[in-house]
Amino acid sequence: MAHGSSDFDSRGDIMENGYANRLSFRNDDPSPGSVADSKSEKIPQRETWDKKLDFLLSCVGFAVGLGNVWRFPYLCYKNGGGVFLIPYVIFIIIGGVPVFFLEISLGQYMKQGAFGVWDICPIMKGIGMASTIVVFFCNCYYIMVLTWAIYYFARSFVAVLPWATCNNPWNTEFCTTNFSSASNMSIEQGNGTSNGNLTTLVNVTRLTSPITEFWEREVLQITDSITEPGELRWQLVLCLLAAWIICYICICKGVRSTGKIVYFTALFPYVVLVCLLVRGATLPGAADGIRFYLQPNWTKITETKVWIDAGTQVFFSYAIGLGALSALGSYNVYNNNCYKDCFILAIVNSATSFFSGFAIFSLLGFMAYEQNVPIADVAESGPGLAFLAYPKGVTMMPLSPLWSCLFFFMILLLGLDSQFVGVEGFLTALTDVFPRQLRGRRELFAGCTCIVCFLVGLSMVTQGGMYVFQIFDYYSASGMTLLWMSMWECVTVAWFYGAERFYKNLESMIGYRPSPYMKWCWQFVTPITVLCILLSTWVNHQPLVYNRTYKYPGWGIGLGWLFALSSMICIPAVAVFKMVTTSGSMLERFKKLTTPIIQRHQQKAFMASHAEPADSGNGDCMPCIEGNGRTSIMNETEEQAQRLTPPPKYDESHFQSRH
Incomplete structure (x- = not known):
């Protein structure tokens, strides 16, 4: 090689x-x-960014997403608080920044999307095919977060939030807003001898909160199994349609219009985060929440799981392996200093993750204070934080509908720019392969893409749609697929094409040679590190379980692996x-x-x-x-x-x- x-x-x-x-x-x-x-006339000229800031904000909007807000803070507290920052920063230096720079600079040099950039080494064009498949899967299921955010946002325009009380048609007799009182009452009644009292003692274990019942019985109306798809939730269908219409409006005119939209979608969430932090810091218990977020537990540093979580989080939050970063870089002018841009974007990305933890855990500390429970009992990750824990915390605040609207509007914007930039990456990949047929018909092609993804998304707005969503999320764009592609990207550029040769290309673009540490990472450090994480992920892999209780049938797990392997197998198969x-x-x-x-x-x-x-x-x-x-x-x-x-x-x- x-x-x-x-x-x-x-x-x-x-x-x-x-x-x-x-x-x-x-x-x-x-x-x-x-x-x-x-x-x-047959091949319209390829677009470029109108301004450099358009490119930077588009990268910020794509890479800085919901994972920064709802995944990083949870991983940080779960893996030893401040101790987690040590492996996290190490993986940023040896993995996140080098591969982030590689993808952007490769797109800028080749002026192509996910497929075309691998003209640099045609035998490895399977990487482009794999990343295009993964980003298509992401486009189909990630939009569901926007769908739920739109639904919650629309339901927030009321005097009393619908998930704040148990007086709604969807609530059951087990709904309660005060678990401590209900538990104490059941214990007292359980000391009696009547059968009725024993029944009450048993029933207390089935108590649920109004936010949980709103999520499961009103929003999802979830069935008992993936084998029971149920009916389409027409409210969610309309929200899904609205999300795709908004996405289409953002991308239909190309990157010049997209580059202007991100001025709002990428920056306004920071305004909301600051407002949430200021408000959360004034609530009782906020200091305890922040202390819980950062307090180091040095015993965690020796656990393998902590290092695996840190590595996968870096690759998730930096949006590596999806091909969209190459697409964004391909619209830069040839001599843009993408090396400097890479460090700016890395700092913004990681700082956002760290900063959002203060806003989230200040409110979680307040929730724990109000309910008189440990903070660990109220901390959630993923959709559980956005649609269960945080909405519940909002109900305890004055002017709760206002804060609910702000929070879900922030979730909508954080997801929106990640969504439409992901779609842009998919469009760019195929348009560069068929420029004569597609470049002059961008609006039609974008519309057809949105329609296809919308139709796939209908499987996730049925009453059993959450089970389908979990399969997509757990397998199709999992850490395995992203790590697998990132490893081959480094190997291809560093060994098949040649790291030194690519450094000459970079010098011709930016006017100077980047630090040799990038080259060393591409050649040795990053591939070996990624391979170790990948092997550890495979060894410690656990089958998908929904809500910690429901185990998927064999065919459901098989479908998930089919999604994962459909992209991973492209690299060796094409070669x-x-x-x-x-x-x-x-x-x-x-x-x-x-x-x-x-x-x-x-x-x-x-x-x-x-x-x-x-x-x-x-x-x-x-x-x-x-x-x-x-x-x-x-x-x-x-x-x-x-x-x-x-x-x-x-x-x-x-x-x-x-x-």
Whole structure:
């Protein structure tokens, strides 16, 4: 694999012998004045960000999402409080930042989405296919969080929140707002001898809160099993439709309009978080909640599970492995300083996770104080925090409908920009593969994509839809799939393509060489670290269980693994398929399939970065670039013949005939 670092280094006499005169490049992105300008009607010009800030806020909106608000604080307290920050920061340095930078810079260099960026090493184009499948799954199920947020938001415009009392049609006789009083009463009655008193003692174990009954009996109307799908919840269907309409409006016009929308969707949640923190800090018990959030438990640092949680959280929160970061980077101008952007975005992402913990645990501390229970009893993660724990805390605050509206509006915005940027990544991936057919029909293509995802989402708004949602969430975009793709991304760029060669490409883009630590991480540290986490995840894998009680049937678990493997298997399957279908010996096939496909916009940078002589790692072969934009292998005899033959003039009509 070491040869990959020098495929393009045998350029010593290309410039001297005029060989560059016959270079021509793929022109999928014609610009005015280019040799393919006459074809520009067929392939509309590729967009770029209107401003650099558009790109930064889009990355913030995509990467900073609900996981920062509802997953990180929970993991932090569960894994030793402040101690958890040690493995978390370590994994940011050796995994999160390097892969984050790799994906963005690769998209900026190749000017392609998830599929096209792997033209850099065609044998590994399965990575692009895998990430596109995963982001499609994410687009189908992640929108459900927006659906529930819209529903809660709409139900918050009342004087008394519907989940604050037990006086609603959906409530049962076991609903109570005061567990301590009910428990004390049952214990006193249980000391009697009558059968009725014994019944009361048994029933107290079935007591539920009004927020739990609102969530399960009113919002979801959940059935007992995945085998009982029940009916469509028409209220949730309308909310799902509204979420997709909003998403379509955000993406239909392309990244220039999307880049303006994120000014609001990415920034306003910070305003709400600050308001929630200020309000929460003034409540009794808030200090205890924050202390519980940060108080270090040093015994946790030696537990393997703590390190696994830290690693997977970094890859989740940085949105790595989905292909959307490459899509966002592909709309940058070629010379954008993506290296500096990477560190800015990493700081914003991690700081948001840390800051949100203060806002969340100040309220959880207040809830524990009001109910006179340990904070651990009220802490939740995932949807349980957003739709159970926090709404319950809001009911204890003055002006509870106002704070409920603010909270669910924040949840909606946090999920919205992650959603429409994910859809943008999917659209970009396919549009770059079929630019003639899709780029000029973006609104239609975006609409069809939204409709397909909406139809898939209908399976999650039935009465048994939560079981389907959990399968999608647990398997289709799990830590296994993201870690698997991240590992192969590093291996491909660092070893197949060549870390040193990619550093030359980066230097041609940003004007200087990044720190060598990035290269070391891509080559050794990150792949080994990710592989260790991946193996630990497989070893400690537990079958999916809903609500800690319901165990899925075998076919449900099998369906989940089908979702997971449908993306993971793409990487080896595509590599094997390309090796089998390519002509030549095994070595020749491998050389052809690890030779990059150069885009036209890279011509100037390509010639500049390979003008100096260097030893080739490919023996007596050197790559050249044909009219179709693909590099091919010249053997030594062909190279000598080329040197003895005057270089042909660049024929524009010939180039146009190729496109």
